[in-house]
Amino acid sequence: MSDPYKVLGVSPNATDDEIKNAYRELAKKYHPDNYSGSPIADLAGEKMKEINEAYDTIIAQRKQQKNGGYSSYNTSNGGYTNPGYAYYSNTGFGDVRNLIMLGRIADAEQILDGVPPENRNAEWYFLKGTVLYKRGWLEEAYNCLARACQMDPGNGEYRAAMNQVMNQRNGAYGGYNPNVTYANGCSGCDICSSLLCADCCCECMGGDLIPCC
Amino acid sequence: MVFGYIRPQKSEMLVREYEQYKAVYCSLCRQLGKSYGMMARLTLSYDCTFYALVQIAVGADCPGFKNGRCVVNPLKKCAYCNAGENELIAASALSVIMTYYKIKDDIADSRFLGKLRSALLLPFAARAHKRAARDFPWMDAIVSKSIQMQYEVEHRDNPCIDACAEPTSEMLRQIFESIAGKPENSESAKVRILRQFGYYLGRWVYLIDAADDIEKDIRFASFNPFVLKFQLNQSSTQEELDKVRGYVNQVLNLTLSQLIAALNILDLNCFGPIVDNVVKKGLPQIQKEILFKKEKMHVGSL
Known part of the structure; x- marks a missing residue:
């Protein structure tokens, strides 16, 4: 295995906290949520595994050093484990789901397109949306997922996929959100907390800015 | 096909990163002159x-930098990369090839003045293009195929946004995937990630360009996927346009989320923070400037 410190991008002299921060930063980047439905999800999973192992190795080594090298430490330090992508197969489109899972997107789409329009149910739209999403046709995918949710509002699987896309559209995964004030803004909270700080400072020096507190 | 949207956000860069970025920019300029002439x-x-x-x-080698003088203005000092020549050669070829097709496209599309300007530039571009296409036939094939696909899509009946974006996405997908080298290891992690990266970068560029042109395309009744989708015309109100811009921003964000996901697992040996800055800061900044600035400013130089 390669140098665990290099994997996390930290120096071997880094403190435990620095290592933890570096690990968290990377875990956030490789988090499966960022890749659900993406054709490169498996590669992100590998990256996640790499940093988990690196983190566990470093922590174990350090524990061992601290304990004078006696204990063999049980490795599992709260690293993130990939829950995988759950495909339920008790449905009418088991074959399509299998093809999607195998990455045979074109074959899956061919079967889906062969379904006559009157037989296209919520699951059909969900799977069509999944296939389109993998192909990069994000807007058509969004429309299909919306249709699936509309046809079967109670289905958690469709809803989860839809929520993911909604969040991505609103800039939760990067991009620009016109409704959020960025860094240089000053909100009501900022004003209040600044005033409270000023009050505390005054009180230290014997004065008082806000008499009631 | 338009240029200038993929740029860093200068205010978020370290001075050292900015200097490195400029060095690559200046090196590319010099390489363009070397390979295809002053023009x-x-x-x-x-x-x-x-x-x-x-x-x-x-790539494997991280370039160092050496000081020199600007090739255009000898009074200006600038730095150059002392490695990465092959990469710069490929980038100059892409630049020349894309410009050539853009000029041809402008001759077909624009009105009198634009046509005239493009027609004057065409002989220079054509000569450079001939040399670039000889050196990089695969690149020329990818770009010309994409132009042809774009033409076909736009003349189809009511094409959807994804279909309109496909040719540009596909073009950059192939161009970026070729960075990883020969096709025999076509399923290596690097190829797969670069493929995704290129596809969504192309998609983003196409969409932002279309968004930038909405008003112009309404005025001249040119093809524009958003104008088509929302049936915009001369009598559309500012409010309607703003609503469309909000929608376009969401489409761009969704695209960017995929681009960032690919970038996050791409192994970069150098320039990591610069590439990160361009994708995570620069592109959203352009979205903001094009879609939400009250008085629209032309995106100028860095």
């Missing part, structure tokens, strides 16, 4: 600089 320098763009940057970043 080819005019095709220099941020987009092709980014292409050079990513190529160097995923």
Whole structure:
């Protein structure tokens, strides 16, 4: 295995906290949520595994050093484990789901397109949306997922996929959100907390800015 | 096909990163002159600089820098990369090839003045293009195929946004995937990630360009996927336009989320923070400037 410190991008002299921060930063980047439905999800999973192992190795080594090298430490330090992508197969489109899972997107789409329009149910739209999403046709995918949710509002699987896309559209995964004030803004909270700080400072020096507190 | 959207956000860069970025930019300018003549320098763009940057970043060698003088203005000092020549050569070829097709496209599309200007530039571009296409036939094939596909899509009946974006996405997908080298290891992690990266970068560029042109395309009744989708016309109100811009921003964010996901697992040996800055800060900034600035400013130089 390669140098665990290099994997996390930290120096071997880094403190435990620095290592933890570096690990968290990377875990956030490789988090499966960022890749659900993406054709490169498996590669992100590998990256996640790499940093988990690196983190566990470093922590174990350090524990061992601290304990004078006696204990063999049980490795599992709260690293993130990939829950995988759950495909339920008790449905009418088991074959399509299998093809999607195998990455045979074109074959899956061919079967889906062969379904006559009157037989296209919520699951059909969900799977069509999944296939389109993998192909990069994000807007058509969004429309299909919306249709699936509309046809079967109670289905958690469709809803989860839809929520993911909604969040991505609103800039939760990067991009620009016109409704959020960025860094240089000053909100009501900022004003209040600044005033409270000023009050505390005054009180230290014997004065008082806000008499009631 | 338009240039200049893929650029870093300068205010968020370290001075050292900015200098490195400029060094790649200046090196590309110099390489353009070396490979395709003085006039080819005019095709220099941020987009092709980014292409050079990513190529160097995923490559094995990190370039050092040496000081020199600007080739255009000898009074100005600037730095140059002392490695990455092959990457810069490929980027200059892409620059020349894309500009050539853009000029041809402008001759077909624009009105009198634009036509005249493009017609005057065409002989220079054609000569440079001939040499670039000889050196990089695969690149020329990818770009010309994409132009042809775009033409076909736009003449189809009511094409959807995804279909309109496909040719550009596909073009950059192939161009970025070729960074990883020969096709025999076509399923390596690097190829798969670069493929995704290129596809969504192309998609983003197409969409932002279309968004930028909404008003112009309404005025001249040119093809525009958003104008078509929302049936916009001369009598559309500012409110309607703002609503469309909000929608376009969401489409761009969704695209960017995929682009960032690919970038996050791409191994970069150097320039990592610069590439990160361009994708995570620069592109959203352009979205903001094009879609939400009250008085629209032209996106100028860095």
